[in-house]
Amino acid sequence: NAGVTQTPKFRILKIGQSMTLQCAQDMNHNYMYWYRQDPGMGLKLIYYSVGAGITDKGEVPNGYNVSRSTTEDFPLRLELAAPSQTSVYFCASSYRGTSGRNEQYFGPGTRLTVT
């Protein structure tokens, strides 16, 4: 079980460039999430998905897009990168039944710098 994997681990972008952060999980989790973590701060939810084909905005969705065509994959697209998007990005997944007891499993993060 690889758990939650993210690629790349590090990336430097120039202002205006675009890129896709990849996220995959092999635990058959129905829920997946994307967070950003700015230096010394907590996690802010960008987008989440409750199943294949279903996505919804979180707290800070502007400048990002997602898709969920399969249960396993949940890529995050940055269009027209801006310095404000410099951050560490975490992907997470969980199995959410009606009880809500299951924790989130996190990937190792992607450190993105926009200059």
Add this chain to the structure above:
Amino acid sequence: AQTVTQSQPEMSVQEAETVTLSCTYDTSESNYYLFWYKQPPSRQMILVIRQEAYKQQNATENRFSVNFQKAAKSFSLKISDSQLGDTAMYFCAFPTGNQFYFGTGTSLTVIP
């Protein structure tokens, strides 16, 4: 609105001593779960402990335990016999609906 508050941005503790990290939350739900996550310098988020709100008994995992006060909506984490490897950011988290809400974190330093 669901909120999670950690009022201690930074804390330190001597090795082998005990430290308590505070967390308060706001909810109108009666049955829910609460989590503490640890983020060491490696940045990997690691689950420390989980508490079920309908259980009166406080959760314990080895040196980690919680003090859960449902009426006060308080969920503190106690670390006993602190070790150097406990140095990390600690986040309190509260899942509700389709989302997890995280506190802003407490940076804990264990001093040798």
